[in-house]
């Protein structure tokens with residue numbers, strides 16, 4: 001049970017217990033991982049390359065049917081996933097991509113509203129190839145959030161974008177999460193991105209949680225001393241010095 005701001009206890013949105021996953025007999029990628037994410041909590045997952053971040057995300061997304069049977073994964077019924085590439089269907093217009101598979105007479109309206117929320121009003125009839133990389137990721141976010149997921153899983157969603165576009169996307173993602181309040185697990189290589197966006201940063205090492213730190217609102221500001229402290233703590237745990 002996680003304590004919420006009012007001191008009450010709430011059931012976590014995500015509960016992972018003793019999760020193992022290996023791909024060969026040389027050793028495990030996930031080695032008994034435990035993790036709770038509270039409803040509406042934004043968790044960033046960092047870690048050296050190959051430490052199992054994407055493996056965990058895929059397991060939570062239900063994309064890995066071979067996670068070992070003796071661990072436990074509990075996720076909410078509605079989960080959306082965003083990847084580094086937008087995975088828009090090239091033969092469908094943007095609005096049709098966003099509402100693909102949605103039911104209800106109001107699907108079109110909900111899709112249009114979601115596109116407006118991500119700054120793509122007026123682009124409903126565009127084809128994916130007519131959008132920039134950043135715009136395609138905006139459309140991918142709209143497609144996820146129009147489903148009002150209780151859990152949003154994001155695997156390096158801004159990894160392919162230029163630095164300026166990334167900063168804009170950070171602001172957009174925070175705003176969307178504050179409006180829709182899904183629990184979020186964001187995999188990123190970027191320590192700064194993790195601190196700027198998340199309520200909590202988790203560092204994975206050797207397939208278990210190595211470090212689990214809370215980010216106060218003030219620490220999200222890059223010029224805050226707390227930001228610098230957190231950054232050097234995390235970089236240290238990753239085995240790099242802040243000057244590298």
Ligand SMILES: Nc1ncnc2c1ncn2[C@@H]1O[C@H](COP(=O)(O)OP(=O)(O)OP(=O)(O)O)[C@@H](O)[C@H]1O
Pocket residue numbers: 023029047048049050051052053054055056189
């Ligand atoms: N389907 C698979 N088959 C075999 N090995 C795999 C498979 N998926 C992942 N692995 C291996 O599991 C390990 C962890 O991979 P994973 O993608 O989870 O790491 P990661 O922490 O996300 O890495 P990166 O930061 O480089 O994206 C790697 O050694 C990878 O080669």
